[in-house]
Amino acid sequence: MSRTKLVLGIALLLGLSASAALVGLERRAAASRAAQVSLANVSTELTQLVLVPLAATAMPGTPAQKRPVLESTLRAQEQAIRSTLDRLKRASPPAQLGEVGKPLDAAMAAANAGLPVWLANKQGPTTIKVLNRQGATLSAALQSLGDANHAYGSRASASQIEALSGSAAVVALLLGAFGFFYRRSEASRRRMNDQGVTLRSALGELEAVQADRALLLQRTVEIAEHERIRVAADLHDGPIQRLTAVTLGFDLLSNKLKRGEHEQALTLVEEIRESLAEETVSLRRLMTELRPPILDARHLGAALQDCALQVLDGSAVRCEVDVTRASIHLSPELETVVYRVVREALVNVRKHAPNAHASVTLEPLGDLLRLAIVDDGPGFDENTPLGHTNGARYGLIGMRERVESVGGTWSLATAPGAGTRIEITLPRRLRVVAASRESAGLAA
Amino acid sequence: MTAGPKAEKARRVLVVDDDDTFRRMLVAVLADEGFEVLGPATDGLEGVALAHALRPDAIVLDIRMPGLDGLAAGRKIRDADPAVRLVFLSAYNDKTLQREAEALGAHDFLVKGCRLSELVDALVR
Numbered sequence: 001m002s003r004t005k006l007v008l009g010i011a012l013l014l015g016l017s018a019s020a021a022l023v024g025l026e027r028r029a030a031a032s033r034a035a036q037v038s039l040a041n042v043s044t045e046l047t048q049l050v051l052v053p054l055a056a057t058a059m060p061g062t063p064a065q066k067r068p069v070l071e072s073t074l075r076a077q078e079q080a081i082r083s084t085l086d087r088l089k090r091a092s093p094p095a096q097l098g099e100v101g102k103p104l105d106a107a108m109a110a111a112n113a114g115l116p117v118w119l120a121n122k123q124g125p126t127t128i129k130v131l132n133r134q135g136a137t138l139s140a141a142l143q144s145l146g147d148a149n150h151a152y153g154s155r156a157s158a159s160q161i162e163a164l165s166g167s168a169a170v171v172a173l174l175l176g177a178f179g180f181f182y183r184r185s186e187a188s189r190r191r192m193n194d195q196g197v198t199l200r201s202a203l204g205e206l207e208a209v210q211a212d213r214a215l216l217l218q219r220t221v222e223i224a225e226h227e228r229i230r231v232a233a234d235l236h237d238g239p240i241q242r243l244t245a246v247t248l249g250f251d252l253l254s255n256k257l258k259r260g261e262h263e264q265a266l267t268l269v270e271e272i273r274e275s276l277a278e279e280t281v282s283l284r285r286l287m288t289e290l291r292p293p294i295l296d297a298r299h300l301g302a303a304l305q306d307c308a309l310q311v312l313d314g315s316a317v318r319c320e321v322d323v324t325r326a327s328i329h330l331s332p333e334l335e336t337v338v339y340r341v342v343r344e345a346l347v348n349v350r351k352h353a354p355n356a357h358a359s360v361t362l363e364p365l366g367d368l369l370r371l372a373i374v375d376d377g378p379g380f381d382e383n384t385p386l387g388h389t390n391g392a393r394y395g396l397i398g399m400r401e402r403v404e405s406v407g408g409t410w411s412l413a414t415a416p417g418a419g420t421r422i423e424i425t426l427p428r429r430l431r432v433v434a435a436s437r438e439s440a441g442l443a444a
Numbered sequence: 445m446t447a448g449p450k451a452e453k454a455r456r457v458l459v460v461d462d463d464d465t466f467r468r469m470l471v472a473v474l475a476d477e478g479f480e481v482l483g484p485a486t487d488g489l490e491g492v493a494l495a496h497a498l499r500p501d502a503i504v505l506d507i508r509m510p511g512l513d514g515l516a517a518g519r520k521i522r523d524a525d526p527a528v529r530l531v532f533l534s535a536y537n538d539k540t541l542q543r544e545a546e547a548l549g550a551h552d553f554l555v556k557g558c559r560l561s562e563l564v565d566a567l568v569r
Contacts (some may be wrong), residue, residue: 236508240535241463244556248469251560255476275465 038084039149043142045081078108088148106140220405234286242279246272295335303335304342304360311346316355317375319346323362330369334426337406338362338371344399345373345422353377353420368425376419382412396422457567458500459484460491460517461533462509466556470504470533477564488512495521495528502529502551502567507536515541519548531566533558 059066085101249272256265287293294303301323308319330338342360349358356377363370400410403424414420457479461467464486471481482498485491489512495503503521507514518530530550534541537555545553552566 236535237463240556241466244535245463245466245469247557248466248473248560252469252473252476255473255560 035088036149038088042081042084043146045077045084046142048077074108074112102140102144216405216407223401223405231286231290238282238286239279242275242282246275246279249275289340291332291336292339295332295339300330300335300338300362303339304362307339307343308346308360311343312350312358315350317346317349317353317358318356319349319358319360321360323360330426330428333406334369337402337408337426338369340402341371341399341422341424342373344395348395349373349375349377349420352380356419364428365425367428369428370423370425372421372423374419374421379414379416379418379420381416382414456480456482456498456500456502458482458491458494458498458503460486460488460494460503460509460514461506462486463506473560474504474563477560479567488514488517491517492520496524499525500528502531504531504533504563504567507532507534507541515544515548518545518550522549529567531563533563 059069249268253265253268253272256262256268292303292307294306301321304323305321308321312319346358346360349356353375356375358373358375358377361370361372361374396412399422403410403426406426408424408426410422410424412420412422455478457474459467459471459474459481460483461470467484467486471484474481482500483491483494485494487509491503491505491514492512494500503518505514505518509517512520514532514534518532521528522530526549530545530548532541532545532550532553533556534553535556542553554562554566
């Protein structure tokens, strides 16, 4: 159940409870009022007993004629009074109601006793005594009725208090529950609001990261596509041309052999062999550019040493390669990036700073790796526009894109006469990738 | 394949190819087959210029070349000399390129690595 439904349920219970309490209260009050009204009627009827003698004197006819009417009137009054009292006694009567019976009996007896006197219409002392006795019993009966009436009122008040107390207790309980859940609900709402803010913030960050990842992926795909285009072009311009030339060479060789031109055939065989040897070197270079085999045969440090020896072989550039502090396993992608950046940078050194002293340093930098390729050559103006550097700047741009494509940073510091320093940092998401590679190797 | 001259129909052949090694070998083979090899040209523009200047019977054209590629060069040559025999000899074997070559009236489209006899047939057939 949701909190909203819970709160609504509590509110509904509160309403129902209050309504039930009010209905009960009203019902009890109505019952008490009805009892009081009945008692008032009884009082009226008792009082009317006093009127019987007066009615007797006022009635026409002889006493014999009047007597049955008056007796019938008395019986009817008595029956009405007793019926009302019985009904009141059955419906939760107060103790005082029981006291009404005796004065009523006395009053009825007095009325019956006085009846002959009234019928004789005598106003003497006997009549006065009878009337006095009748008045006293009537007064006692009325007193009892008054007490009962008061008791009914008290009882109604007590019922009211009881009903109100019960209702108040239920309402208080429900209000407490409501407050408890409301507070919880309010706290939950605040907490959810806070969580919402946090979530929105996290979502924003996530979207930003996703955007970066998408951009990174796009650039990676672009670089990979450029790489494939370059490799395809290299294959077209290199191996395919040479090997098809070799096929033509064999055709030519065949012709010469058929014509018995053995000397020319031998010369052609040598040319074909030389061409194939050159093509082997070309293919090996292409393979090395795609993925230097030494990276797999040894490790990155050895590969970078080997790279410096190859690129700078025959030049006057002196170069130290220091990767001793970073003897760790990188992912193949990062290894290749490092290798290519170093190769590109050293090719530039050989080309633009042929007498320089250079160094290649790969070292840990916190959670990152830092690679620096430094030379003390002539340097150049960083702000030289593209197109005025014989393509050298394009190599730097490619280098930078390659580094940034794996989440690294690239920086260049150079000036005319001040040498050149290329520094990159790379993420060290190494262990996981290295572990997965090892796992893959084991699985294979 | 038989040795000896076979270029009765197209004796004078212009070679247009930007790859030095292949071009050198192609010239040698065609010469050995008895063709009078003209040029050679090392790119499309030079090929167009030599075609106009030398009026060869046939032209062997590479397709992927710097500047003006073989198809564009062949179109210009064909426009200037509808009778010249155009034989494309490319490292590509794409059908699209073949159709484009046919569309401009090429006599044949061969893929590098084909037998010499196929090339000779294309030139003399």
